[in-house]
Amino acid sequence: MRIILLGSPGAGKGTQARFISESLGIPQISTGDILRAEVASNSTLGQSVAEILDSGGLVPDNIIIDIVKSRLQKDDCKRGFLLDGFPRTLNQAEALKKANIKLDLVIEIHVDDEEIVSRLSRRWFHQSSGRTYHEIYQPPKQKGVDDITGEALIQRKDDKEETVRNRLKIYHQQTQPLINYYNKAAQNNEINYVKIDGSTEVTTVKNSIMAAMSTIKSKNNNEGGLHYHNVQYKTHSRL
Numbered sequence: 505m506r507i508i509l510l511g512s513p514g515a516g517k518g519t520q521a522r523f524i525s526e527s528l529g530i531p532q533i534s535t536g537d538i539l540r541a542e543v544a545s546n547s548t549l550g551q552s553v554a555e556i557l558d559s560g561g562l563v564p565d566n567i568i569i570d571i572v573k574s575r576l577q578k579d580d581c582k583r584g585f586l587l588d589g590f591p592r593t594l595n596q597a598e599a600l601k602k603a604n605i606k607l608d609l610v611i612e613i614h615v616d617d618e619e620i621v622s623r624l625s626r627r628w629f630h631q632s633s634g635r636t637y638h639e640i641y642q643p644p645k646q647k648g649v650d651d652i653t654g655e656a657l658i659q660r661k662d663d664k665e666e667t668v669r670n671r672l673k674i675y676h677q678q679t680q681p682l683i684n685y686y687n688k689a690a691q692n693n694e695i696n697y698v699k700i701d702g703s704t705e706v707t708t709v710k711n712s713i714m715a716a717m718s719t720i721k722s723k724n725n726n727e728g729g730l731h732y733h734n735v736q737y738k739t740h741s742r743l
Contacts, residue, residue, distance in 0.1 A: 505528055505530065505608045506583040506584045506606060507584070507586045507587065507608065507609045507611060508586075508607060508609070508611070508686075509521055509586060509587065509588050509613070509614065510611065510612045510682065510683065512617075512672055512675045513620065513624070513668070513671045513672065513675060514623045514668070515613045516613060516615075516702050516709060517613055518673055520611075520613060520702075520706075520713060524586055524611075524713065527584075528584060529583060530613070531581060532586045533572070533576070533579050533586065533588065534588040535572065535589045535590045536589065538572065539553055539557075539563060543557070549570065550675065552567065555617070558727065564601070565596055569603075572587075572590055573603055590627075591682065592679075593678065594681050594682065594685055597664070597685055597686075608696060608720070609697075609720060610697045610698070611699050612683060612698070612700065613709065614699055617669075620668065621665055623638075626638055627659070627663050628641035628657040629658055630652075630655060630657055631658050632653075632655070637657060696720050698713075698720075726731045
């Protein structure tokens with residue numbers, strides 16, 4: 505199965521991506537990982553990417569598209585792949601289509617912004633061990649103090665409320681056009697689009713995603729080939 509995974513920062517996308525990748529036996533492909541791999545390979549393209557990153561610039565769409573297309577040609581993608589963090593723009597989505605890279609499913613893990621802010625802005629860390637706490641879901645025994653060492657907990661800059669809200673604003677600006685694009689494709693029976701309520705327990709979200717994928721796979725098999733359906737699921741639905 506060939507999947508794109510969408511989700512705002514803090515929606516649990518990384519956790520669910522690992523579940524999907526392991527359950528289907530397909531690689532999880534993130535643009536960050538493949539850019540780093542390309543740089544490490546010291547290829548001509550990798551050298552160009554390294555120069556851009558070293559200068560603090562953004563890697564242009566055409567280079568990212570070329571790297572992703574190259575990655576999808578590797579043997580481990582023959583059974584499918586999970587694209588995490590790509591496409592980010594309409595230009596990238598159109599490039600996938602023009603390259604005749606077929607997609608089976610777009611999964612959107614949706615969580616309301618206020619829930620995201622609550623999740624991220626109330627996280628605290630013990631710096632040396634990496635232990636994580638949350639003011640509501642997993643509070644330390646003593647506020648602001650690590651349970652084991654008694655040392656002070658810290659909050660990462662990315663988790664401060666103002667930063668979280670800015671990240672969400674950028675995400676919506678970038679991703680809403682993609683959501684509209686793939687929803688239209690689903691309405692035209694070109695692809696499956698699944699919207700999952702990500703505000704509940706991790707296992708509940710996982711089970712909803714797995715059920716949705718199973719339903720789509722079954723439909724495709726029963727209909728004698730790859731057909732596309734517009735599917736919208738919530739975690740509380742009976743799948």
